[in-house]
Amino acid sequence: MQAYRYLLALPGAPAMVAAGFLGRLPMSMRSLGCLLMVSALTGSYALAGAAVAAFTLTQAAFSPALGRLADNRGQGLVILASLVVHVCGVLGLVFLTRQEAPAWALLVAAAVVGASALSLGPLVRARWTALVKKAAQDDPDQPPDASAGTPGLSTAYALESVLDEVIYVAGPALVTALAVGVAPEAGLLGALVLVTVGSLALAAQKSTEPTVARRSDTRGAAHLVGGVVRERGMWVVVAVFAAFGAFLAAVDIGVVAFAREQGSPAAAGLLLALVGAGSLVSGLAYGALPAGVGPGPRFLLSTLVLVVGAVPLCLANSVALMAPCAAVAGLAISPTLISGYMLVESLVPPESLTESFAWISSAIAVGTAAGAAAGGPLADSAGALGTFLLSAGAAAAALLINLAGRRSLRAAAGAGG
Structure with missing residues (x-):
């Protein structure tokens, strides 16, 4: 475990890992939380499945664009802006579902939730890349990397992959317990609380945020995504x-x-x-x-x-x-x-x-x-x-x-x- 101890001893690494884990935990909770809430409150699994599909597809479509904005404008700004929209989207979805709104309204709200669901995994891995590369320059005697290239980088990516496995085990259990044991919308709202706390904590950590690099392409909006x-x-x-x-x-x-x-x-x-x-x-x-x-x-x-x-x-x-x-x-x-x-x-x-x-x-x-x-x-x-x-x-x-x-x-x- 020497390689992992070395990584977690880097300045800012423990706080970054904790914030990233907390903010990423909802990624294994949102879809199931949406399914449990909509099916319980409307009685329609078809509508619940459609809402999950709208959420999933819009998240997949918008995630690269948000990642590009983070590269261009800095992670902190994109985290805060997307979080505001995401909070409004989740609260709107819960409200509309409770009010038995038309199906199209639920699907629009679910699409907003997905489009604004910033994936923190790429952001944390980008931070690891910057952090490990800086450490490689400052300390040439650090442990060698598992694959040719930057020392320690594959170990950092391995740590994040292991945390993802933990997330996909713990998240569904947590959201089910909340939705079944507390209220149908409690699972989705619990995920919202976690992503809010984790995202704000990550945005506040300026020491590990990668610097915004000047882009080498000049092809404009057509090259956006x-x-x-x-x-x-x-x-x-x-x-x-x-x-x-x-x-x-x-x-x-x-x-x-x-x-x-x-x-x-x-x-x-x-x-x-x-x-x-x-x-x-x-x-x-x-x-x-x-x-x-x-x-x-x-x-x-x-x-x-x-x-x-x-x-x-x-x-x-x-x-x-x-x-x-x-x-x-x-x-x-x-x-x-x-x-x-x-x-x-x-x-x-x-x-x-x-x-x-x-x-x-x-x-x-x-x-x-x-x-x-x-x-x-x-x-x-x-x-x-x-x-x-x-x-x-x-x-x-x-x-x-x-x-x-x-x-x-x-x-x-x-x-x-």
């Missing part, structure tokens, strides 16, 4: 993470369907926890690896392991056999995220880093939505096996895209991205 994806091999990373998101959604649905087929629906929680545990352990181990090959080959290897881990899910025929298979399926999740973020950091200029990280979040969100849309009907028609085959197909797609894009990634790296 999408320019990063069209250049420097980023399209490969974005496409891989879209397939990766579909893999995650299909695994979740498949595990739930499998547990129900086995007559043990409660086992789904344990099996999904094992997927998360496998990811958490591999993430911690990845962050402590000694220097070796660069992020590009590691990104390719992680998607290969993703395919290998998806196959046993299709073969297990009991909960006892599925348990180790679930843990194995999770082993490649954190390494894929960590190596992907490391690869992006090596491809794009500093003035586009937050936007580029936001594209990863958006790609995963879109892939997850597509995986859920396809996995649900498959679970109904073909059972858990059909959904697990979908997860294996999504993993294979991630690997094939990665292989097909190797030339673009190498060319981008060679161009000094």
Whole structure:
């Protein structure tokens, strides 16, 4: 754990991690909180699902633009401005749902909530990048990085990936307890309180905020969103993470369907926890690896392991056999995220880093939505096996895209991205 202790000893790091964790916890609460509130107060799961879809898609669409604004104007200003809109959106959604407003009004409010839901993960990773690079300049004797490049950076990304795993375990439990035990809207309002406190705390920490860099492009508004994806091999990373998101959604649905087929629906929680545990352990181990090959080959290897881990899910025929298979399926999740973020950091200029990280979040969100849309009907028609085959197909797609894009990634790296 020496590498992690070193990182957390950097000036401002503990406060940054705490604020980022608190502000990111709602990312695993909002969709479920919206679903629980709208379905309970309106009695319509269809409307609740539509509201969640509106929230998810608008968040995916606007996240890169907000990331670009953070690169251009500074994180503090964007955090505060988006938070004001987000608070109004959530309170409006709760009010309209309570007042039994028309469906279109709920969907508009949900879209506002999603569009203003600033993803703090890219912001925190951008802060880590600036913080670790500064430390590398100030202290040449620090521990070597796990992948070629900036010392300590992959360890920082590994720490954030591990925290994300904790968030996706704790968040749903917390929002369900609030919505079921207190009031239908309590889960969503609880998430609002957390994101408000965490966002304000992060915005107040100027010492870790990256400096606003002068942009190297002058193409104006037409280049506002999408320019990063069209250049420097980023399209490969974005496409891989879209397939990766579909893999995650299909695994979740498949595990739930499998547990129900086995007559043990409660086992789904344990099996999904094992997927998360496998990811958490591999993430911690990845962050402590000694220097070796660069992020590009590691990104390719992680998607290969993703395919290998998806196959046993299709073969297990009991909960006892599925348990180790679930843990194995999770082993490649954190390494894929960590190596992907490391690869992006090596491809794009500093003035586009937050936007580029936001594209990863958006790609995963879109892939997850597509995986859920396809996995649900498959679970109904073909059972858990059909959904697990979908997860294996999504993993294979991630690997094939990665292989097909190797030339673009190498060319981008060679161009000094």
